[in-house]
Amino acid sequence: MDELAHKRSGASGAKTALFLMFRIGQERYALQAVDVVEVLPRLQLKPIARAPSWVAGVFAYRGVVVPVIDLCELTFGRPAQLRTSTRLVLVHYRSAAGRPPRVLGLLLEQANDTLRCDPREFQPYGLDNRQAPFLGPVREDDLGLLQWVRVDDLLAAEVRELLFPEEPLDPASLEESR
Template identity: 25%
Template structure:
């Protein structure tokens, strides 16, 4: 039985980790594909009073109240428009289901360990505590985000409060 375990371990190492690639403005970001429940078009949400601007509100997704966070606002993008390309990535995180609004989703990429570089010590748009690294694929550079850590920050406690 240990022979099978070694083979599957070796296969996992060569395949690498899969990331859903999405865009915010000119930048491409990657999040762990295993956290993604579904991708859907942006629908109207019910706004909740006294929440930060990046928390757009909540929506009812098949009986589950899902908070919707606009990452473009959270990452301080200047021009945030809603059009037919705007999508919501519904994430299934450990403690909650959350939707994040992004400019678009491009593809799923598999990166192996040697294609992932450590996160730089500084970044303009995002606190480095939320970065897992930079994915390098030819000329493409992906900003890899620890979406669980990003969406469990103190301000996200507001989401839990409003959803309950």
């Protein structure tokens, strides 16, 4: 059922949420659509010297410099494939309580489909994966398992500070040091 038909039918019952689905290799993942700011084609990024390999670079978005994470590299240690379906997905990243959300870019393979379902259909998978706390519960369907990626859990504290420092570098201080 498409989104418009779903609204017209006045579907009742369980509360549903919209998810953006994508792949890393053959594995399927999903982001909750309320976390998504915009889905863009893959863009040219400015690389960041000496950054971790999964930091794909930065780009300017509406006057703000946005860091971009290659989720394939972060998760499985290989870069996202250059495909027409590889997208740059901008998400709201909430780094800490009391701080406003920031825009974070994610390189995602085959990010070209959505799913509307009850979030309670995602179930724990029985593993406490502390190395990848962003990999949330799973949902089973005819194609296998779909795993929920929790945006706010993507970055460890030291990475968050690297990409979104509490005290951004003041350009004036660079001039003073000359």
